[in-house]
Amino acid sequence: MKVSALAQNLRGSEIIKIAGEINELKRQGQNIANLTIGDYDSNIYPIPDELKQGIVEAYGENQTNYPPADGVLALRQSVSVFLKNRLGLNYGANEILISGGSRPLIYSTFLAVVDPGDKVVFPAPSWNNNHYCDLLKAEGIMVQTRAENNFMPTADELRPHIKGAALLALCSPLNPTGTMFGKKDLEEICDLVIAENKTRKPEEKPLYFLYDQIYSQLTFGDNQHFDPVTLRPELRDYVIFIDGASKCFAATGVRVGWGFGPEAVINNMKAIVGHMGAWSPKAEQVAMAKYILDEAAVNRYLDTLKERVQASLNALYKSFSEMKAEGFAVEAIAPMGAIYLTIKIDYTGKTTPDGTVLKTSADVNFYLIKEAKIAFVPFAAFGTGDDVNWFRASVGACSLEDIEQAMPRVKAALSKLS
Numbered sequence: 001m002k003v004s005a006l007a008q009n010l011r012g013s014e015i016i017k018i019a020g021e022i023n024e025l026k027r028q029g030q031n032i033a034n035l036t037i038g039d040y041d042s043n044i045y046p047i048p049d050e051l052k053q054g055i056v057e058a059y060g061e062n063q064t065n066y067p068p069a070d071g072v073l074a075l076r077q078s079v080s081v082f083l084k085n086r087l088g089l090n091y092g093a094n095e096i097l098i099s100g101g102s103r104p105l106i107y108s109t110f111l112a113v114v115d116p117g118d119k120v121v122f123p124a125p126s127w128n129n130n131h132y133c134d135l136l137k138a139e140g141i142m143v144q145t146r147a148e149n150n151f152m153p154t155a156d157e158l159r160p161h162i163k164g165a166a167l168l169a170l171c172s173p174l175n176p177t178g179t180m181f182g183k184k185d186l187e188e189i190c191d192l193v194i195a196e197n198k199t200r201k202p203e204e205k206p207l208y209f210l211y212d213q214i215y216s217q218l219t220f221g222d223n224q225h226f227d228p229v230t231l232r233p234e235l236r237d238y239v240i241f242i243d244g245a246s247k248c249f250a251a252t253g254v255r256v257g258w259g260f261g262p263e264a265v266i267n268n269m270k271a272i273v274g275h276m277g278a279w280s281p282k283a284e285q286v287a288m289a290k291y292i293l294d295e296a297a298v299n300r301y302l303d304t305l306k307e308r309v310q311a312s313l314n315a316l317y318k319s320f321s322e323m324k325a326e327g328f329a330v331e332a333i334a335p336m337g338a339i340y341l342t343i344k345i346d347y348t349g350k351t352t353p354d355g356t357v358l359k360t361s362a363d364v365n366f367y368l369i370k371e372a373k374i375a376f377v378p379f380a381a382f383g384t385g386d387d388v389n390w391f392r393a394s395v396g397a398c399s400l401e402d403i404e405q406a407m408p409r410v411k412a413a414l415s416k417l418s
Helices: 005-009 014-027 049-060 073-087 103-113 129-136 155-162 183-198 263-276 282-291 295-325 361-372 400-415
Strands: 096-099 119-124 139-144 167-171 208-212 239-244 257-260 330-332 340-345 390-394
Touching: 005 129, 014 361, 049 282, 073 096, 073 257, 073 282, 096 103, 096 263, 103 129, 103 167, 103 208, 103 239, 103 257, 103 263, 119 129, 119 155, 129 139, 139 155, 155 183, 167 183, 239 263, 257 263, 295 330, 295 340, 295 400, 340 361, 361 390, 361 400
Parallel strands: 119 139, 119 167, 167 208, 208 239
Antiparallel strands: 096 257, 239 257, 330 340, 340 390
């Protein structure tokens, strides 16, 4: 049957394809250490008790009708306080938009500032920017990044592509790498945006800056989160922030995201989200409004969550570092933030015991799924080439014990390749 050109040409999620392979093996009774999905197993990482109780109470109070299109006022006010206390960012309730997680916020940002044929600049690897460009028929410019820069884009790498662009889409801590911008590097990118906007005429759209900081509360050690507006306040009229509760409170299914930025853009995004019906459930909004103002409870939860996530990331990093020291063709970048570890498994071109040549990173991944009962996501799923042998490992849906038990299997599987 004939469908739209968009439906025919839109690419599906590569991660979902990997999940299909994993689910088939699970149906066969196999236990797979699943390090693919950027989510939490709620039995390992439950949401905060105070938040859970607040949601139950809100339903008991019959908070089940339509929420306001821009979000419950009490939540927008609480988010304003949360942003000020946690990040030093000053945004009023009228500059904040609530939606059902961060995806509608990202999509509505694209819809609000990007026209068909406009240029959108983003790094590779990064999450889903290429798909949003496809949806809008925008010209997606994927800027390939380098391991020596922790796969974070630099101003020099972005500079050749900024002229005339409608949107620069960046994320820190970055999905899929878990790496972050340093202060100097982000400052140089901010200056690039400021310089470009000085060349735009009043009747022209400016270069907008989408800054996804959904993982900003999940940083480890001495790593510090930076944002464009704090570093360069003159960018305030051009930066649209993507944020929310999904990752920092292991609340991916609770569906409470918040975006904030210049009021005029946020108002247009509000209309778009309203037409999509992509609201966050009202009871969850009411509960979140109370919870994020409980600073002691938030601190307790984040301290515990970060300690546990970091333990899993460190175990993975330690195992790959030890394998590298033993001569295996693997590497890992030390954990910085989010729930991800960047690892390199450089085994394309190798032959499996049954004579199959591993031609791509996807081949390596599926070999490890079947032979080592562990699954990662190749960076090819995030915009790089199939010849890039780097992978995302996501620890939120896997226990520390499962990770520790899986690593000897990885070592054994790689040892069988010739």
